[in-house]
Amino acid sequence: MNKIRKTSNGxxxxxxxxxxxxxxxxxxxGIANYFKIDPLIVRLIFAIGAIVGFGSFILFYLVIWLLAN
Incomplete structure (x- = not known):
């Protein structure tokens, strides 16, 4: 039931x-490393989201950047 991702040392x-x-x-x-996918896929999702979502993904990007520091 516990779905917390673990690193190699537990x-x-x-x-x-x-x-x-x-x-x-x-x-x-960082998102790509966390989910173990190619960073290009994440960049494409953010680029398409910024265009289609009228810039809302740019705001998400900035919020993640500020919170992760």
């Missing part, structure tokens, strides 16, 4: 910004 996984794979602030790279 501690719960935490979201972190990934400046090594990040283009601007590392938000998309």
């Amino acid at each position: 501690t719960p996984a935490r979201f972190r910004l990934d400046s090594a794979n990040g283009k601007i602030a590392g938000v998309c790279g």
Whole structure:
């Protein structure tokens, strides 16, 4: 029943910004690392969401960036 993601040493996984794979602030790279997917997929989702959602994904990006620091 407990679906908390664990790291290899047994501690719960935490979201972190990934400046090594990040283009601007590392938000998309951090999300990709957390969910273990390609960062390009996350960047495409944010780009499409920013265009279709009239910029709302830009606000989400900024909020995640500020909260993750």
